[in-house]
Amino acid sequence: MNIQxxxxxxxxxxGLIAVFFLVRIMMLGDEAIETVEENQxxxxxxxxxxxxxxxxxxxxxxxxxxxxxxxxxDKLKKALMSVGVFVAVLAVAWFASSGVETPLNDGxxxxxxxxxxxxxxxxxxxxxxxxxxGLMLFFGVKKMLSK
Numbered sequence: 001m002n003i004q005x006x007x008x009x010x011x012x013x014x015g016l017i018a019v020f021f022l023v024r025i026m027m028l029g030d031e032a033i034e035t036v037e038e039n040q041x042x043x044x045x046x047x048x049x050x051x052x053x054x055x056x057x058x059x060x061x062x063x064x065x066x067x068x069x070x071x072x073x074d075k076l077k078k079a080l081m082s083v084g085v086f087v088a089v090l091a092v093a094w095f096a097s098s099g100v101e102t103p104l105n106d107g108x109x110x111x112x113x114x115x116x117x118x119x120x121x122x123x124x125x126x127x128x129x130x131x132x133x134g135l136m137l138f139f140g141v142k143k144m145l146s147k
Contacts, residue, residue: 014053021046089131093124 025046069076099116101109110118 014049018046018049018053021049089127090120090124093127094120096120096123 025043069079094116097116097119099112099114099119101112102115104110
């Protein structure tokens with residue numbers, strides 16, 4: 001058996017288990033789940049299955065992406081350049097941010113470093129939006145002019 005058949009069989013088994021739990025949850029109804037603690041175990045099993053599937057999907061996506069990057073040096077170079085640009089955007093946003101202790105609604109204080117991190121995240125978001133819009137505009141105009 002090759003790996004694709006094994007993966008299809010495992011996906012089918014996980015899907016059937018998920019459908020089984022989904023049908024059990026739907027048959028119980030909202031009121032029965034909220035009032036009887038034993039019925040809440042079904043939700044626990046369903047959530048655990050979701051965590052397992054999420055973990056499998058995450059690990060396989062990372063492993064296969066890294067394997068593809070390692071096998072193709074040109075793609076690896078482009079990926080590293082993209083990561084470098086992203087790190088540069090984060091660095092610019094971090095150094096453009098100022099941290100100020102801020103009182104929160106619940107009476108606690110947000111530290112200066114926490115404030116700086118939040119502000120840097122917002123500024124990085126704005127920078128990335130501007131970069132994306134600028135690149136779309138640039139390539140749209142370039143495409144219109146080339147026709």
